[in-house]
Amino acid sequence: MSSVVITAAPTGPIATKADNPNLPTSPEEIAAAATAAYDAGAAVVHVHLRDADERPTADLGIARSAMDLIREQSPILIQLSTGVGLDVPFAEREKLVELRPRMATLNPCSMSFANGEFRNPPMDVRRLAARMQELGVKAELEVYDMGHIPVCLSLFEEGLLVEPLQFSIVMGVKGGMAATIDNLTHAARMLPPNAIWQVIAIGRANLDLTAVAIAMGGNARTGMEDTLYLRKGELAPSNEVLISRLANVCRALDRPIASVAETEQVLGLGPDPALA
Ligand code: KMH
Ligand code: ZN
DSSP: OOOBOEEEOOOOSSOOTTTOTTOOOSHHHHHHHHHHHHHHTOSEEEEOEEOTTSOEEOOHHHHHHHHHHHHHHOOOEEEEOSOOOTTSOHHHHGGGGGGOOSEEEEOOSOEEETTEEEOOOHHHHHHHHHHHHHHTOEEEEEEOSTTHHHHHHHHHHTTOSOSSOEEEEEEOOBTBOOSOHHHHHHHHHHSOTTOEEEEEEOGGGHHHHHHHHHHHTOEEEESTTTOSEEETTEEOSOHHHHHHHHHHHHHHTTOOBOOHHHHHHHTTOOSOGGGO
16 A cells, blocks of 8 residues: 555644644744654644734744744645635735745635635636746645535646645535545545545544545545544644554554655655745
């Protein structure tokens, strides 16, 4: 079986330290979480930034400082979230790719997102996809519902995405598809045969559905963006514990864990655009 790329998602767009005091929010805390995740087996870190009041931000200074700290501490591949947070305008979110991370998320569609709105207008998405391609920043396509998959395939047909296509099947967001095995197998069947994919299972389904996806041949992601709890009633003491548990699931299923070099190869990442 092929190796599993483990992505750590230490900080999301919504929870704060009031929800879990172990949530990393400053650039220093995010970098420390990324390094610990690398040591536990992660090859990629998916990064959301927060301002001094813990609000999601696309501030380029904060993002640059987190990226510099992460790079100083380990070779983990940096994937910036261009989702950022529901109240941050698309025009600010898209600027993050100018920092030339190795990867960035591309959210193809607008949707209701819990009690908020996640705005990804079609022409803005196209402009961002084109800019990412220009900069050599690999897109991770975040699909929250079945209908988002053909939208991504259209972007590919328009020449706005480079193969291999890399998908995250996001499950359990209120407004997107529910976190069920039926939905996962259905979504996975809709992907092109050579696509690379992982599940992002939000909340209590995190461990179960991620384990199913690993058994199906997918990659894996976890972290406090996806679940604040280790199990029912027990807050995650760190991101590292979530990553270590997932690495153990991979080992138990006899799927080797991908190194950074293997991940670069599998995802077809070109040279680090930040060094160009
Ligand atoms: N927060 C997740 C529901 C992004 O950051 O661009 C999806 C996500 C997307 O990680
Ligand atoms: Zn995210």
